Amino acid sequence: MSATTAERVADYPPHPGTFVEEGYSLKSWLLTTDHKRIAILYLLAITFFFFLGGAAAVIFRLELMTPQADLVSNETYNKLFTIHGVIMVWFFLIPSIPAVLGNFLVPLMIGARDLAFPKLNLASWYIYMFSAALTIASIVLGGVDTGWTFYTPYSSMFSNSHVMLAVIGIFINGFSSILTGLNFIVTIHRMRAPGLTWSRLPLFIWSMYATSIVFVLATPVLAITLTMVGIERVFHIGIFDPSIGGDPLLFQHLFWFYSHPAVYIMILPAMGVVSELISCFSRRRPFGYSFIALSSVAIAVLGFLVWGHHLFVSGQSMYGGLVFSLLSYLVAIPSAIKVFNWTATLHRGSIAWDTPMLYALGFIGLFTIGGLTGLLLAALGIDVHVHDTYFVIAHFHYIMVGGAVMAYLGGIHYWWPKMSGKLYPEWWGRFSALIIFVGFNLTFFPQFILGYLGMPRRYHEYPPEFQIYHVMSTAGASILAVGYVLPLCYLLWSLKYGKPAGSNPWQATGLEWQTHSPPKTHNFDVTPVVTDEAYTYVEGKEQFVG
Amino acid sequence: MADSGAVLHEQFDDLAQQHSAVTLGMWAFLATEVLFFGGLILSYVVYRHAYPHEFQFASHQLSVKLGTLNTAVLLCSSLSMALAVHAAQFGARKRLVFFLIVTMALGATFLTIKGFEWRTDWVDGFVPGSHFSFVSHTPRVDARKVELFFCLYFVMTGLHGLHMLIGIALLGFLTVHASRGKYSSGNFAPIELTGLYWHFVDIVWIFLFPLLYLIGNHAA
Numbered sequence: 001m002s003a004t005t006a007e008r009v010a011d012y013p014p015h016p017g018t019f020v021e022e023g024y025s026l027k028s029w030l031l032t033t034d035h036k037r038i039a040i041l042y043l044l045a046i047t048f049f050f051f052l053g054g055a056a057a058v059i060f061r062l063e064l065m066t067p068q069a070d071l072v073s074n075e076t077y078n079k080l081f082t083i084h085g086v087i088m089v090w091f092f093l094i095p096s097i098p099a100v101l102g103n104f105l106v107p108l109m110i111g112a113r114d115l116a117f118p119k120l121n122l123a124s125w126y127i128y129m130f131s132a133a134l135t136i137a138s139i140v141l142g143g144v145d146t147g148w149t150f151y152t153p154y155s156s157m158f159s160n161s162h163v164m165l166a167v168i169g170i171f172i173n174g175f176s177s178i179l180t181g182l183n184f185i186v187t188i189h190r191m192r193a194p195g196l197t198w199s200r201l202p203l204f205i206w207s208m209y210a211t212s213i214v215f216v217l218a219t220p221v222l223a224i225t226l227t228m229v230g231i232e233r234v235f236h237i238g239i240f241d242p243s244i245g246g247d248p249l250l251f252q253h254l255f256w257f258y259s260h261p262a263v264y265i266m267i268l269p270a271m272g273v274v275s276e277l278i279s280c281f282s283r284r285r286p287f288g289y290s291f292i293a294l295s296s297v298a299i300a301v302l303g304f305l306v307w308g309h310h311l312f313v314s315g316q317s318m319y320g321g322l323v324f325s326l327l328s329y330l331v332a333i334p335s336a337i338k339v340f341n342w343t344a345t346l347h348r349g350s351i352a353w354d355t356p357m358l359y360a361l362g363f364i365g366l367f368t369i370g371g372l373t374g375l376l377l378a379a380l381g382i383d384v385h386v387h388d389t390y391f392v393i394a395h396f397h398y399i400m401v402g403g404a405v406m407a408y409l410g411g412i413h414y415w416w417p418k419m420s421g422k423l424y425p426e427w428w429g430r431f432s433a434l435i436i437f438v439g440f441n442l443t444f445f446p447q448f449i450l451g452y453l454g455m456p457r458r459y460h461e462y463p464p465e466f467q468i469y470h471v472m473s474t475a476g477a478s479i480l481a482v483g484y485v486l487p488l489c490y491l492l493w494s495l496k497y498g499k500p501a502g503s504n505p506w507q508a509t510g511l512e513w514q515t516h517s518p519p520k521t522h523n524f525d526v527t528p529v530v531t532d533e534a535y536t537y538v539e540g541k542e543q544f545v546g
Numbered sequence: 547m548a549d550s551g552a553v554l555h556e557q558f559d560d561l562a563q564q565h566s567a568v569t570l571g572m573w574a575f576l577a578t579e580v581l582f583f584g585g586l587i588l589s590y591v592v593y594r595h596a597y598p599h600e601f602q603f604a605s606h607q608l609s610v611k612l613g614t615l616n617t618a619v620l621l622c623s624s625l626s627m628a629l630a631v632h633a634a635q636f637g638a639r640k641r642l643v644f645f646l647i648v649t650m651a652l653g654a655t656f657l658t659i660k661g662f663e664w665r666t667d668w669v670d671g672f673v674p675g676s677h678f679s680f681v682s683h684t685p686r687v688d689a690r691k692v693e694l695f696f697c698l699y700f701v702m703t704g705l706h707g708l709h710m711l712i713g714i715a716l717l718g719f720l721t722v723h724a725s726r727g728k729y730s731s732g733n734f735a736p737i738e739l740t741g742l743y744w745h746f747v748d749i750v751w752i753f754l755f756p757l758l759y760l761i762g763n764h765a766a
Contacts, residue, residue, distance in 0.1 A: 238693075
């Protein structure tokens with residue numbers, strides 16, 4: 001991004017050191033209001049939860065190696081997939097890119113000193129940690145067996161597991177999402193550097209903005225839904241209990257009114273990251289910038305109108321089903337716009353095969369498979385056949401793991417030099433990206449076949465003829481686990497032994513690369529004044545500046 | 547903004563930017579609140595549509611008089627809140643404190659009247675759960691669905707009441723600060739934001755009142 005600097009009235013004297021050097025005591029971290037430090041706090045927390053949720057998956061994948069139930073009991077199995085779902089959705093995927101990369105980068109990318117509400121930002125982390133503690137408590141005390149969807153009346157009437165504790169944990173967790181979204185909306189609206197117009201914003205900012213809208217508008221609906229589940233559980237009033245006049249379908253409507261947009265909370269930030277990576281590593285301005293930017297907003301809006309496709313076989317009216325099917329197809333349009341524009345950006349680009357780019361390219365392929373199988377599921381007839389089977393599992397893992405996690409890791413690698421000031425070992429980076437890609441496909445592609453053949457989700461026993469696919473899937477999961485542990489090791493290693501990164505190791509053009517690595521406490525020595533769009537790459541040429 | 551007693555936080559460039567940021571933040575928060583109550587109102591509408599007789603019957607057990615009185619009380623409190631914001635903008639300290647106290651008093655009046663209504667419901671056995679003792683003698687009125695109405699009634703009015711309590715607490719905090727002269731014509735954002743919140747809580751009641759009290763033909 002072209003930017004000049006100018007002395008401005010409110011510029012504060014530059015901080016002498018980087019944000020890390022600001023203080024090393026525990027207190028200086030736990031009471032910080034610096035968006036970059038809060039991002040690091042989130043990074044530590046969600047990394048822990050990623051491996052915890054992953055561990056649950058490893059255990060039930062091992063159980064599924066054989067058709068019989070031999071490793072864990074069926075109750076334990078139910079609790080394992082519930083833990084996996086709850087932790088991965090609310091404690092890893094939803095906060096992953098927004099709370100870590102978003103927190104770190106939004107002020108840097110728009111030339112601000114911090115988010116609009118730094119104290120709320122810290123509060124959101126504490127709320128997150130408190131809700132996480134409650135959820136962990138529900139696991140330690142014996143677990144929850146409802147699945148992450150908490151469908152009534154099972155969750156409200158019959159389950160004897162620790163539903164209340166988990167529900168309260170997730171209810172509270174929602175407030176951390178809302179505060180993050182609120183902070184980003186205000187920051188992006190009000191705190192952009194002079195000259196940084198909306199049409200000059202980095203695409204990552206556009207995607208964060210769209211995500212924040214979903215945070216603010218969808219999360220409260222989950223809150224009130226879980227409140228009603230809790231009330232029904234405590235007072236035995238039939239809000240969702242059909243035997244005394246309630247309607248369990250209402251729960252599903254309300255739940256998916258949140259949880260379908262929540263899928264876009266996971267994928268929109270990933271798309272933003274990929275837009276940055278593709279542009280940087282093909283040395284080109286993104287093809288169709290405004291289409292990529294506005295398709296994020298379109299996805300956020302359309303995402304609110306498609307929840308009924310989770311209810312095709314729940315007894316929803318046929319006409320309702322038809323409308324939701326059509327609306328679900330419509331989401332494919334902005335999604336495809338993005339994929340085509342990324343591809344067109346690559347065309348005639350000067351492509352560099354650095355680690356972040358490998359993740360970005362993996363994302364495009366895997367997201368496309370996930371998206372296209374989503375179209376199959378949005379078709380009423382096919383959905384009846386594959387509903388609640390492994391086909392659905394494979395589909396959404398292609399979006400959430402193949403999409404969101406790949407982009408998250410790509411983003412972590414891309415901005416790691418900025419966050420830590422150190423370079424990671426490139427060979428290990430590429431090697432892990434490859435391992436993850438192979439492991440991922442081996443884990444989840446067989447699940448498409450399993451689902452098509454009729455294997456239902458959430459069963460811990462199955463007919464022997466399905467075993468070959470389950471063994472492939474478990475083998476893939478083991479490879480995937482190695483792929484995830486490797487970056488943890490070499491990124492930590494790089495903190496001590498990595499080469500200094502310099503302020504702009506990728507020769508990228510965003511504002512965040514115009515300041516120190518790691519940045520100082522108030523990000524910029526003087527507030528930048530933006531004079532051009534975010535992607536001023538000289539097309540088709542390698543740039544060796546500096 | 548003439549005499550500014552406002553503290554400029556260091557992430558902002560100037561007071562105007564800070565003021566517009568906190569205002570937008572409040573609006574975004576209220577958008578969240580709309581959807582929070584929205585989920586509840588949707589649930590109400592679904593069951594109102596499914597069980598029209600029971601909901602009308604149950605609604606008629608509420609006191610329209612007290613409900614109307616409370617609506618009037620709350621509307622007056624919104625007026626006094628608006629006058630408080632107006633006073634703050636002009637830096638009129640005494641007037642500000644006066645209207646803040648009036649708003650709080652009206653809010654407390656609302657909750658008191660609401661409390662008496664809840665007490666009546668309790669005595670009549672309409673509180674859902676193990677205490678619910680209503681037995682239907684009317685054809686087409688199923689007691690369980692009357693209980694469903696009252697469940698929604700208590701959740702909706704209860705959450706609204708909780709928001710009122712939070713609002714009164716905020717007003718109390720503002721009153722203490724205002725009486726110490728903390729606000730001025732250049733520094734009244736907290737008053738303005740609390741005003742937005744107060745009006746929002748009011749508007750929620752404007753929706754709850756007809757939904758809960760006024761359904762069905764009362765002349766019959």
